[in-house]
Amino acid sequence: MKKKDDEMNHRSACAVSMALDAIGDKWSLLILRDLMFTNKRSYCELQSSDEKIATNILAARLQSLEATGLIRKAEDPANGRRTLYYLTEKGIDLLPVIIELKRWAEKHNTQTNSCADTLKLNDKNRKEVLTAFKKKLKSLHCTK
Amino acid sequence: MKKKDDEMNHRSACAVSMALDAIGDKWSLLILRDLMFTNKRSYCELQSSDEKIATNILAARLQSLEATGLIRKAEDPANGRRTLYYLTEKGIDLLPVIIELKRWAEKHNTQTNSCADTLKLNDKNRKEVLTAFKKKLKSLHCTK
Secondary structure, three states: OOOOHHHOOOOOOEHHHHHHHHHOOOOHHHHHHHHHHOOOOEHHHHHOOOOOOOHHHHHHHHHHHHHOOOEEEEEEOOEEEEEEEEEOHHHHOOHHHHHHHHHHHHHHOOOOEOHHHHOOOOOOOHHHHHHHHHHHHHHHHOOO | OOOOHHHOOOOOOEHHHHHHHHHOOOOHHHHHHHHHHOOOOEHHHHHOOOOOOOHHHHHHHHHHHHHOOOEEEEEEOOEEEEEEEEEOHHHHOOHHHHHHHHHHHHHHOOOOEOHHHHOOOOOOOHHHHHHHHHHHHHHHHOOO
16 A cells, blocks of 8 residues: 555655655656646656656656655556556645746746746736636646 | 856756756755754754755755855854855745745645744735745845
């Protein structure tokens, strides 16, 4: 039986540390970014991103993201031999973290682009834009 | 001469990916958390946190955080042989990322505590609370 996140070994009870136990590496949030902001759902599609993730790292990260309940696997209805990956609600809830990373990098690096550019977010409309986008993600990812 | 962050090798030009090039590991954000929310400034103090970071990892992370301009070193005025670590403005700007990681973990883990609990933040007062706390951090860290 899989351990729930709460039963996993955490380095400390600090909330920030617990979050980094789940997604504190160079790749996990990029996989979640692709599931949030692109139509990539299969292993091959996720491997085709600009960052060129190595196949063994992608496999390991997908496994750990599933173990911590951030994504779920499903059979492709159009091709039973193909597995698709979807965000869970817990994964979708990381949207604000990804948005804040993006805003930080845009402020401090001159040459960036981002697949998250579809979200026109500022301090005033922040809550509404995030709520609407989370709702959209839930409709795309959280229906069986 | 040190390379500026913009001249470093990035996996792609995506803003999210660039941010993770700088702080995408299990430890960097915990060091920044301690500098933001505690009075820890020396190597020994930073090593004493609950997560028990290994000394070689702490040394490597402090070096890379300095190289990417997120922290700066200074001599302890009370003890010339001791080095203290301070946040730069670029490091302070990661406050919203840490706050969103904290909120996410608090929602999805039952047993958390956090040294960031001093910030009573909700969707309405978010901007004001973050602005005030950043100002406080600048006064603590960014004076020579």
